[in-house]
Amino acid sequence: MILKGGRVLDPATKTDGVMDVLISGDKIKETAPELCNRFPDEELIDCTGLWILPGLVDMHTHLREPGYEYKETIKTGTQAAAAGGFTTIACMANTLPVNDTAAVTRYIREKAEREGVVEVLPIGAATRGLKGEQLAEIGFMKEAGIVALSDDGFPIRDAEILRLTLEYASCFHLPVIDHCEDLTVSKGGAVHECAMGTRMGLRGIPCISESVVVARDIQVAQWLQTPIHIAHVSCRSSIELIRWAKGQGIPVTCEVTPHHLALTVDDLYQSAYDTRFKVNPPLREAQDLKALILALREGIIDCIATDHAPHDTQSKMVEFEYAANGISGLETALPIALEVGREAGISPSTILSRMTVEPARILGVERGRLAPGMVANLAVFDPLESWTVDPQRLFSKGKNTPFAGKSLIGRVKMTVFQGETVFIDRNNPWEKMPFCGEEPF
C-alpha cells in the first residue's frame, strides 16, 4: 500500500514534506516523493491535502477491563484509540482486580491481542491493591509484559514506599508514574479550591495537594538518581518545581492532559457544574493554564497524555460531589492539542512530538517514529475538516466529555496499525472505502 502525496510530519526524524509512504507487510518500507512511479502495482491511497503522522502514543489511558466493562472494554477503548489516531496506548492498573499480579497483566495482554485493534501496553500497580502499603509483584509483572509502574487514581502515599518502588523499578528498567496528590489535603474535595467553589458549598482541592507531592517525588528521584514521571500536572506550583528540578539535572519527566491545557475552573462554572467537567486533578485557573502551555512549549512538560477515563452515565448523573472523576479523551485529544498549539504559537510538529516520540521515549518503547524499517503504525489526518463533538458518535463507551457540542478543526481519517487499516472515518475522502470498525455505541 502507498499513502500518496500527503504531508509527512514526523518530529522524531525531523521530516516535514509532501511525499509518499510505502507500507509493505507490517513495516514502513520507504518514504520519498513520487514512490508510486517506482511501485505502480501497489494499492494507492490519495493523501493530497492530508497529514501522514506516526501513530500517536498515549502513555496514560484507563481501559477499565477487567472489572468495569460497563465503562469501557479493551475492544471499545482500543477502537476509540484508533479513531483518535493512537496506535499505542499504555493502560493504568486501577481495574478490578487491580493489575498488581502477573495473572492480570497476562489477561490484559492476551485480551488485547485477541480483541484490541491497537497496541496495549499494561502498566502495573506499584503497590498491592493500589493501597500504598506493600509493593506489588513487580518482577513477575515485568516478565508478563508491563512497561511501567503506577498507582494512578491514587498517589504512592509514603516516601518510603516511593523509595522502594523506584529502587525496584530501576532494577527492572521500569519507569514509575506518580499521581501526585496528598490525600490529607485533597480529601473529599470535588473542585479546585477557590472562592466560587466554597460559595457553592463544594470542598476544594488546592494546588499544594499536588505540588507538595511533586516536591517530595523530585527529592526522592534526586536522592536515588532514578527517574520519576509525574502524571497529569495541573498547576503552576508543580511546573515551577519541575522546571527547577530539570535545571538541576534531576531525572524527572511529566505529562499534561488536553483538558488541563484547554479548560479552566471558569468553564466548570459556566457549565453550571456539569459533572463532565469533574476530573482529578481538577481544572485549575487561567494562570495555571498559562504556565502549563508555556511549559509545554519549553519542553518542561515532556508529553501530552489523555488520561482517558471513561465512565458510565450513572456514575456522572449524580450530585457534583458524588460524581466520578474523569474525562473520555482519546477521540478528541489530537485536535484539541493542535488547537491549543495554534492559539499559543506552538507548532504542530512540537505538539506531535509530545504525542509520539516523547511518550515512547519515557516508556522506553520503539514507537512514535515514521521511518523505514519501523512497524507501520500511522495516522492520516485532515488538518482542515471541522466537526462537532457528538458523544453518541464516540467509539468509547465513555460519553463523558466536556467537549460535547464543541466544534473542532482537524480529524483523523484513517489509522493503520502494523500495516493493517484499523480505522477509516465514515466521511472518508476515498469514496469507495467502507467505514471500518463497528458502529459506535
Ligand code: DOR
Ligand atoms: O479523573 C480521574 N479519573 N483521575 C484519576 O486519577 C483517575 C481517573 C479514573 O480512573 O477515572
Ligand code: ZN
Ligand atoms: Zn489516570
